[in-house]
Amino acid sequence: MPPVLAVAAIAVALHPHAQGSRVWRPEHRSVVSDFSTVDALAVSESHLFVATPNGLAIYDRRFHRWDAPATVVDGYPTERVNAVLADPADESVWLATRNGLTKYRPAFRQFESMIVPGGVQELLYDGDDPFNGIYLRGRTGWAFLARGSFIPAPSRNLPPPGRRRGSMSVEAVLAAQPVADAMRASVLTDDRLRTYRYTSAARAPIVGDYYLGTDGFGVVHLDPLTAQLERVPFGLLDQGVGAVVTVPGGVWVGTDHRSRRSGFTFVDDDLQRFETVQGPRATGLGFNGVRALMAREHEVWAATDAGVVVFGPDGGTRRLGTSQGLPDRDTYALAQGPSGVWVGTAFGLAFFPAGGVGASAGQTRVPVLALSAARDTVWVGTTSGLAMAAPGSDLLVPTEVASNVDLTVAIVAVTHAADTVVAASIDRIVWRAPAGTWQVERLVSSDIGPIFALAGDRGGVWIGAQGGIAFYRFRQRDYQIFRAPADVPGSVRGLVVAGPYLWVATETGLVRFAREALLP
Numbered sequence: 294m295p296p297v298l299a300v301a302a303i304a305v306a307l308h309p310h311a312q313g314s315r316v317w318r319p320e321h322r323s324v325v326s327d328f329s330t331v332d333a334l335a336v337s338e339s340h341l342f343v344a345t346p347n348g349l350a351i352y353d354r355r356f357h358r359w360d361a362p363a364t365v366v367d368g369y370p371t372e373r374v375n376a377v378l379a380d381p382a383d384e385s386v387w388l389a390t391r392n393g394l395t396k397y398r399p400a401f402r403q404f405e406s407m408i409v410p411g412g413v414q415e416l417l418y419d420g421d422d423p424f425n426g427i428y429l430r431g432r433t434g435w436a437f438l439a440r441g442s443f444i445p446a447p448s449r450n451l452p453p454p455g456r457r458r459g460s461m462s463v464e465a466v467l468a469a470q471p472v473a474d475a476m477r478a479s480v481l482t483d484d485r486l487r488t489y490r491y492t493s494a495a496r497a498p499i500v501g502d503y504y505l506g507t508d509g510f511g512v513v514h515l516d517p518l519t520a521q522l523e524r525v526p527f528g529l530l531d532q533g534v535g536a537v538v539t540v541p542g543g544v545w546v547g548t549d550h551r552s553r554r555s556g557f558t559f560v561d562d563d564l565q566r567f568e569t570v571q572g573p574r575a576t577g578l579g580f581n582g583v584r585a586l587m588a589r590e591h592e593v594w595a596a597t598d599a600g601v602v603v604f605g606p607d608g609g610t611r612r613l614g615t616s617q618g619l620p621d622r623d624t625y626a627l628a629q630g631p632s633g634v635w636v637g638t639a640f641g642l643a644f645f646p647a648g649g650v651g652a653s654a655g656q657t658r659v660p661v662l663a664l665s666a667a668r669d670t671v672w673v674g675t676t677s678g679l680a681m682a683a684p685g686s687d688l689l690v691p692t693e694v695a696s697n698v699d700l701t702v703a704i705v706a707v708t709h710a711a712d713t714v715v716a717a718s719i720d721r722i723v724w725r726a727p728a729g730t731w732q733v734e735r736l737v738s739s740d741i742g743p744i745f746a747l748a749g750d751r752g753g754v755w756i757g758a759q760g761g762i763a764f765y766r767f768r769q770r771d772y773q774i775f776r777a778p779a780d781v782p783g784s785v786r787g788l789v790v791a792g793p794y795l796w797v798a799t800e801t802g803l804v805r806f807a808r809e810a811l812l813p
Contacts, residue, residue: 315780319361319402321810323564324348324782326364326802328528331506333460334495335386337379340399341495341504342386343512343527344374347802349386350527351399352512354497358565359527363397364802366782368404370395378416378459381423381498382440389413394429394438407443417459419452428452458498466494466503472520473505473513480522481510484571485554526567529558534798538586538593539791545593546803547583549786555580557595557604560803562794570604578602578610585787587627589634596624601636619643620658628664628671632684635671637661642673644684657688665707665714672714674704679716699723699733710749713767719743722756722765732770737763740774748788748795750808755795757785762797764812775811 326347333344340360343350348364363369376389380396388395391412396405411432418427426439428451436445451457467474473491481489491513493506503515504525512525535549543561548554555578556571572578580597587594595602600614600622614622619638626637633646641657663674673680673688678701680688694700699718706717715724720738725731738744742759749755753766761776762785777783783801790796795811797804 317367317780317810321807322780323361323805324364324366324802325362325528325560325564325805327530327532328362329507329509329511331492331508331512332374333377333389334493334504334506334512335377335379335460336495336497336504337381337384337386338498339384340379341497341512341525342377342379343506344377344388346373347528347532349388349397352525352527360399361564362528363399363402363404364782366778366780367402369397370404370406375412375414376416376460377495378418378427380427381418381458387416387427389416389429409445415459417452417457420456420458421452423458461494461496461503463491463494463505466496466505466515467491470503470515470517470520473503473515473522476522480513480524481507483510484569484574485577486574528567529560529803530554530556530569530571532802533582533800534786534803535583536586536595536787537789537796537798537803538588539789539796540588540593544789544791544796544803545586545588546798547586547595547597549800550582550598551800552582555582557583557593562792564805570608570610572602572610579612584625585627587629587634589629594627594634596627596636598623600624601627613645618645625660625662626664626674628666630666630669630671630684632669635664635666635682637664637673642682642688646684662703662705663707663716665709667709667714672707672716674707674716676703678702679704679707693731697723697731697733700731705744706747708747708749708754710752710754710767713749713754715747715749715754717744717747717756722747722754724754724767726767734765734770737765737772740772741776742784745785746787746798748790750790750795755788755790757788757797759784761785762788773812 328345328350335342339355341352348362348369350362351360370390372390374388378387385398393409394407394413409431413429413431415430435448437448438445489507489510491505492508495504505513514525515522531548531552531554533549533552534546537544537546545559547557559568580599583595585596592605600612604610621638621640623639628635636643639660642661659675659677665672670683679694680690682688702718704716708715712727720736721734723733741761744758746757756763761781764773783799785799787798795806795808
């Protein structure tokens, strides 16, 4: 058998990828990650398809807005994408990978794949006969996949060069549009003065404008009529999210300790506007990861491994460290009361009065992992258990807390759901309604792993953990579980409820859930 025939003999029929424990519509669940490193591009008459290591970003060119991205939890290939081809027949997109070929149908949010031994490196179709099928180049040569067929057949007769439609090379675009090369230094330099390179290119049909992908700066649009180049930003600064906080119109997220670029990204409620804060050009922000975020008036406060970072609407930043009153620069938690801000550190608690300097609160020297303020007092989760504090006072452990063995272990998260206080160890939650007694719940870690975060909601509390999220209802005293990776893409580091949405910070991206879809 000639080598090229091996493609046809071994390729298998297209089959849908598994979609997890439930089918999520994009308006019910959207996962936003770092889409700045572009592997391949394709442009149809209506859409731009951006293939990245973390998912497929889709830009609607007609309405100048981003559609919901498709990521691994939706069925996006885990292996790198070599080429992308927009199918003119049905506005779907073909993805070539080292394992074979994947087709994505945006209208149905469905991925289908076929195995091609040796993988697929290149894709194209005949511009004079676009509905006949597509050509794919594998390890052994070119093959043709006819429309409606499931098995590619060997092909030695490609369309003439002038009729081939597929991704362009970067070199071809730079030769045709020298402005893209001349403006490379200014266009491909970020706020930290880091420079990037073009990785891929595509030309839009009919209009003839160009799109260029980069190795960390997203997509650049080139209008040949005006010779203008501009970024088309979409996604986070990095995929790992350490914390999330709601602000008017959207949320701010902070990168986690594994991120290659440290900073903050603003994401608006509609997933259309993305802004970043990376600190001074010369030094950056100087931390490895964000543990907690808090919005206070027009500022955002971040607890990091290098002190508290505060930034405002102008992007300017300031840092609060030991010289401003923190017991330690390694910070874990934040909470605000009417008269100031509480900060939990690796060596105790600090309180920053409004308009003043920081001052240590009490004589505690144990690590403070979690905080939740209620008027002028704050519930404090420490490695030794749950406590309370007020400005200028020592930590107080109420008698009913000290006598409860489940509240004298490390408390990793504390929150309020209306007037109900909820504390969590790595295994379970313990809660108390006003004028009530502490209620100890069953282990939830056996369902979703160690607990990392809490967020109060109507009638219950959200729990974020290594293996997913859960909602606990106080009245029914039961859990509703959503597991990773089918429902949540990775380990959860933070949650926040904002209007119709639950935002979830995970190690592989930010998730926006519609609360009505989670709790119908």
